[in-house]
Amino acid sequence: MTQDELKALVGRAALDFVVPGTVVGVGTGSTVNCFIDALASIKHRIAGAVSSSVQSTLRLQSLGIKVFDANDLLSIPVYVDGADEIDHRGFMVKGGGAALTREKIVADLAERFVCIADESKLVETMGRFPVPVEVITMAAAQVARRFASAYGGVATLRAGVTTDNGNAILDVRGLSITDPLAMETEVNQWPGVVTVGVFARHRARVCLLGTAQGVRTIDFDR
Secondary structure: HHHHHHHHHHHHHHHOOOOOOOOEOOOOHHHHHHHHHHHHHHHHHHHEEEEEEHHHHHHHHOOOOOOHHHHHHHOOEEEOOOOOOOOOOEEOOOOOOOOHHHHHHHHHHHHEEEEEEHHEEEEEOOOOOEEEEEEEEHHHHHHHHHHHHHHEEEEEEOOOOOOOOEEEEEEEEEEEEEOHHHHHHHHHHHHHHHHEOOEEEOHHHHOEEOOEEEEEEEEEOO
């Protein structure tokens, strides 16, 4: 199967985790777009969606799916999103689509994070994919220096990209993330960091992995 076919496969498989009559958390990215398209086939069975990006909101609305403001929700049962990397504990690197802050906000509302990805995203140790960090622009150089001194990482500004929140993205290369929770906790305290794209506190509980043999379900709570 092609990568696009694998994305479509896991996007459809994620429908099994949607709770009828509820609001569904929807992430951002090409794999999530496949989920959104599949979600349209059962839109009459759900109350609507809460979205992590303007891009996903527009796609949902174009398919006739009501989009709720996160401020109007106390909780949701499920959040479905992709990952740039995911390890065997459900920790993830996310933010390739520059929506990491809003993704964490929606993930924080959810009782369960369902990750959808192709098998190339499953890794032993995260860091091969550049770790995105949303930063206040005036702090970009300062945060880059801290990554170099604290982790030996090389941070570069993602050219021409402004997040939905009006901020910049740094992409940090050369990392080996052996303690995702510790890194997330520390970096999020640095002045100027809005959030780092390490999802440890909001890790996946289930991963639907697209493989040549079909969808492999990994339950990290077992």
